[in-house]
Amino acid sequence: MCFEAKPLLKLALAPVLMLLSLSAAAAGGEPNQINMSPGATEVGRQIYDLHMIILWICVVIGIGVFGVMFYSIIYHRKSRGVTPATFHESTKVEILWTVVPFIILIGMAVPATSTLIDIYDNDDAELDVLVTGYQWKWKYEYLDENGENVSFFSNLRTPQSEIYNTADKGEHYLLEVDEPLVLPAGTKVRFLITANDVIHSWWVPELAVKKDAIPGFINETWTRTDQEGIYRGQCAELCGKDHGFMPIVVHVVSKEEYGQWLGEKQAAAAEIKELMAQTFTLDELMERGKAVYERNCLACHGASGEGGVGTAIAGSAIATGDLDGHLDVGINGVPGTAMQAFGAQLNDVDMAAVITYQRNAFGNNMGDAVQPIDVYNHKKG
Amino acid sequence: MGDHHHGPAKGLSRWLFTTNHKDIGTMYLWFAFAMFLLGGFFAMVIRAELFQPGMQLVEPAFFNQMTTMHGLVMVFGAIMPSFVGLANWLIPMMIGAPDMALPRMNNWSFWILPPAFLLLASTLFMEGGAPAFGWTFYAPLSTTYAPPSVTFFIFCIHILGLSSIMGSINIIATVMNMRAPGMTYMKMPLFVWTWLITAFLLVAVMPVLAGAVTMMLMDVHFGTSFFSAAGGGDPVLFQHVFWFFGHPEVYIIILPAFGVVSQIIPAFSRKPLFGYDSMVYATASIAFLSFIVWAHHMYTVGIPVAGELFFMYATMLIAVPTGVKVFNWVTTMWRGALSFETPMLFSIGFLVLFTLGGFTGLMLSIAPADFQYHDSYFVVAHFHYVMVAGAVFSMTAAVYFWLPKWCGRMYNESMGKTHFWISFIGFNLTFFPQHFVGLAGMPRRIPDYALQFADFNMMSSIGAFIYGASQLLFLYNVIATIVAGKPVSDEKVWDGAEGLEWTVPTPAPYHTFEVPPRIDPAHAHS
Amino acid sequence: MLRISDNPALDTSAKLVVVAIAMFAFVFVVMVPLYDVLCDALGINGKTAGEAYTSVEAGVDESREVTIQFIATNNEGMPWEFRPQVTMMKVNPGAVNDTVFYARNPLPQAMVAQAIPSVSPARAAAYFHKTECFCFNQQPLEGLGDAQMPLQFIVDQDLPADIGTITLSYTIFDVTDMAAEALASR
Secondary structure, rough: OOOHHHHHHHOOOOHHHHHHHOOOOOOOOOOOOOOOOOOOOOHHHHHHHHHHHHHHHHHHHHHHHHHHHHHHHHHHHHHHOOOOOOOOOHHHHHHHHHHHHHHHHHHHHHHHHHHHHHHHOOOOOOOOEEEEEEEOEEEEEEEOOOOOEEEEEEEOOOHHHHHHOOOOOOOOOOOOOOOEEEEEEOOOOOOEEEEEEOEEEEEEEOOOOOEEEEEEOOOOEEEOOOOOOEEEEEEOOOOOHHHHHOOEEEEEEOOHHHHHHHHHHHHHHHHHHHHHHOOOHHHHHHHHHHHHHHOHHHHHHOOOOOOOOOOOOOOOOOOOOOOHHHHHHHHHHHOOOOOOOOOOOHHHHHHHHHHHHHHOOOOOOOOOOHHHHHHHHHHHO | OOOOOOOOOOOOOHHHHOHHHHHHHHHHHHHHHHHHHHHHHHHHHHHHHOOOOOOOOHHHHHHHHHHHHHHHHHHHHHHHHHHHHHHHHHHHHHHHOOOOOOOHHHHHHHHOHHHHHHHHHHHHHOOOOOOOOOOOOOOOOOOOOOOHHHHHHHHHHHHHHHHHHHHHHHHHHHHHHHOOOOOOOOHHHHHHHHHHHHHHHHHHHHHHHHHHHHHHHHHHHHOOOOOOHHOOHHHHHHHHHHHHHHHHHHHHHHHHHHHHHHHHHHHHOOOOOOOOHHHHHHHHHHHHHOOOHHHHHHHHHHOOOHHHHHHHHHHHHOOHHHHHHHHHHHHHHHOOOOOOOOHHHHHHHHHHHHHHHHHHHHHHOOOOHHHHHOOOOOHHHHHHHHHHHHHHHHHHHHHHHHHHHHHHHEOOHHHHHHHHHHHHHHHHHHHHHHHHHHHOOEEOOOOOOHHHHHHHHHHHHHHHHHHHHHHHHHHHHHHHHHHEEEEEOOOOOOOOOHHHHHHOOOOOOOOOOOOOOOOOOOOOOO | OOOOOOOHHHHHHHHHHHHHHHHHHHHHHHHHHHHHHHHHOOOHHHHHOOOEEEEEEEOOOOOOOEEEEEEEEEOOOOEEEEOOOOOOOEEEOOOOOEEEEEEEOOOOOOEEEEEEEEEHHHHHHEEEEEEEEEHOOOEEEEEOEEEEEEEEEEOOOOOOOOOEEEEEEEEEEOOOHHHHHHHOOO
C-alpha cells in the first residue's frame, strides 16, 4: 500500500477528529476507523456510551489541568521576569481535589455496574453454541436438544500467498474463514467457551463479546443482535505462533435463513453418514481430497507437498508407505509436533479423500483409493 | 583526607569489586541503557514487521519471541535497573549518608544482573528459540507448550528477582538507618520517599514472582500440576499469582518516576513542591491499592460478577491519589518562575503524556468497557504512555538533571532540547495511533493485521524509528558530556535546585558526607 | 521491637529477608490453597467439588424443572472418543439423577484419562452436587477398549431461581504419562 497524505493529515487532526467523529460512530471495520464502534447489539451500545462518557469526562478534566499548566508555561516564565510565589500547600484545595474526583468516580461507577450486570445475564438463551479454541482455529458446535449437534471447524481462508506477499491481498485479508459461524438475528445466543490446548480469547467487537477460552474450563457469555450482516473478529489472547491467524467470522441471518442453513448442515451430516457407506473412484477421491488438502494441510505442508513447517509429503516415507501408518498419522497426529490429530476434525469421507490425495499427488503414485470405510475401520481398530 | 579515604581503584577491579554507591549507580545506569538499546532494537524489529500488512521480515514464531523479549528486557533490564542506579547515586547524597547501608551486597545485586540477561539473550540462539509466550508468560503456553528455553528464562527471572530484592533491602536499610541528624522522614526529598515505598513493594512482590516461576518450573520438570487442569490445577491461577506481582510491579516502575519529576519540576519552577505531605500520602495509598486491584488485568477470564465489581471499584479509586499528584505538580508550576531546560522539558512531557496514560487507565478500569479494550492495541497504547512517557521520559529527565552534578560537565543544551522534541514527536506518532487501531479492533501481539489497520500501523512504525533514532542522539550527548562537556564548578548547577546533593562539590567527589551534615530543623523538606 | 542484630542496618535487612521469604512461602501456603477454596465457594471457572457429595437430601422439588446440558471436550492430543450418552436432561431439584458418558480408546495401547468438570454458569457450581462421578478418579482403558462411565448428581433445591439451565462440561485429558510416573514412584 502506498502511504497517502490523508492519514497523515488525519493524524495531525486526530484528537480533534476523535472528538468530532464521535457522533458519527462508524459501523466498524472501516479503514482508519479511530473510535470504538457501538456495534450491532444493545450491550455494545451501552459499552460505547460508557466509553464515550468517560472519554468526555477525561477530556474536560484534561482541558482543565492542561489549561492551567499551559497558562503557567506561558505567563509564569522566568524569562518574563516574574518573581516566583512561595506557597506550597493549601489544605482546602487539596481536600477539594481529592473529594471532587471521588464523586465523579461514583458517577461513573453507577452506569458501569448496570452494564456489567447486563453482560453477565446469560439466562434465557434460545440458542447455545459451544466455541472451542484450538491452535489455531475455532470449532463451533450447535447444541441441540435431541443430540443432533452440528459442529465444524472454522479456519483462516486467506492463502499463504497473500500473507507472504506473492499475491494481492483481498478485501478481508486475515479476517476471512472457510466456514463462518451462522447465527439467527433477534435471538439471544449463549456462547459456551473453552479451549483444547492453550488459552485463547473469542472476540467479535461488533457483537460486544470477548471471553477467554481456557483449557479444561468453560466460560459463558452471550449476544443478541437484530442487524443481519457479517461480523468479524480475532483471537485476543496470545496463543502461540499463529495467534494472529485465527479469525472469527459471524454471519447473522434471518431466523428463516438460519433454520434453512441448520437444516442443510444436518442434512449434510446425514449425507456424510450415507457417503461413508459408499465406495468412491480414485478420481472422485482426488478431487475431494485436493480441496480438503488445501484447507487443512497446505499451510504447513506446502502447495505441492514440498513441506514447510511440516515435513514434505512429496515422496515421504509415510505417504508412500503402509496405508495403516499413513492413516494413523492423519487421524491421531504425531504427538510432540505441530502435526495435530485430524481424526475428530475431518469426517471419514474427507479423511479418506485427503489421504488418497496425499498418496497420489505431488509425484506420489500409490494408486490406492482409500475408502471412508477404511478410515472408519482404522478408527475402530 | 585520612588514610582510608582512597579514591577509586584503578582499572577493571575498580568496577568488579567496588562497593561505592556512585560506582555501582553508574554501572546500573550504563547497564540499563545497554538493555534499553537492546530492547529498543527488538521493538524496531517488531515495528519493521508491522510496517505493512503481510509477513516481510520475520516469521510469526520469531515475532512472538521479539515481543516477549522486548517486554522482558525493557521492564526488568532497562527501566527497573535504571531507577535502582539512580537510587544508588542519589539516595545517600540526598539523605546525607556516606554510602549505602550494605555496600558489599550492593555490589552483588548489580553483578548478578548482567549474567542473567546474557543468559536470557542467549535463548534467542537456542533450539526452539527464545521465550515466545509474552512478557506475562501465561500458562499453559509457558509451561506445557513452551520452548525448551523456558528453563533458562525461569532461572533468569529468579536471578533478577534476587537482585531486585537485595537492592530494595539495601535501599530500605539505608533510608531507615542512615539519614543525617535532623533528616526526619517528612523532610526527605520526595524521590527518597517514592523509592522507600517502591522498595517495600519490591520486597513484597518479587518473591511472589519467584513463586510463580517456581511453580512453572515444577510443572515443566517435576510433574506437578499447579497450572494444568489435567492434574487438578488451573491455568487461571497463574494469572492471579502473576498479576498479584504484576500490578504492584507497574507502580514499582512508575513511583520512582513520580519521585524524579517531584524533584525537577520545583527546581525549574523555582518554587517549592506543592502539597509535599499529600504527595507522600498519595504515594503510600497508590502502593496500598496496588495490592487489591490485580484482577483488572483479567476481566475477561470469567470472574464472578461480584469479584469483577470489587476490582473495578478498587481500580477506579487509584485515580484519586494519582490525580492528587498531577494536580500538585501543576500547582507547583503555577505562579512559579519557569524555565525550560532539557530536564524540565522531559518532566513536562512526562506530565502531559503520563496524564493521558492515566486517562486511558481510568477508561480501562471500567470493566464493561474493558471487554472491548482488553488485549487490543488500546492497551498497548495505554501502557506505553505510562511506561515510556512515564518512566523512560522521567529517567531521561533525571539523567539530564543530575549528570552535570555527577561528572562536573554540562551537556549540550540545544542537543538535549532537540532530543526532547524528536522523542516527543516520535513517541506520539508511534503510540497515539495505536489508540485508534485498538478501538477499531486490532488485537495486540499479532505479527500481521487486516488492511483496515494499515495506515495507522505505518505511522506507528515511522514514529518508532524516529523515537528509536533520537535515543542515539541521547547516547551521543551523554558520552560527549562526560568526555568533553563544558566544566561546571557551581555546586548547585541549577539555580532552583534544592537538596543535600547540591551542597557537595561539583563533580560529586568519590566519597561524600563522611561527616554527616546537620539539617536545620526549621528548614522545610527539599 | 524485636532486634535481630545490633547493627541497625543489618537488623532492618534481616527483618526484610524474613519478609521476602514469608512472601515466597505465602504463594504456596496461602495463595494456592486459598484460590482453591475460593473456587469451590464462588464457583470460579465453574469448578465443582472433587469428591462425592454425601449429604442427606430433603425431598424433591417437583414444582421446578432445571435443564442440564452435557458437553464433552477432548483436550489436545487426546484421541479417545468421548461423549455424553444423553446431551440434555430436565431434572427436579433435589432428585437423584443418573446419566452415562461413553468413552472409547481407539489406540492399541492402554491409556489413562482424567476428566475435568466445569459448570456454567459458574455460580451454579456450588449447587450442583455429584454423588458419583467418573471424574473423581483417573479412568484407565485397555487398548481399543470402551466404557460407559456413570455420573450421578443432585441439583440443590437452593439453586437461585433465575438459573434455568446448567451446563456441565467435561474436558478429558490424557494423563497416561502422569499415571505411569505415579505408579513408578510408588
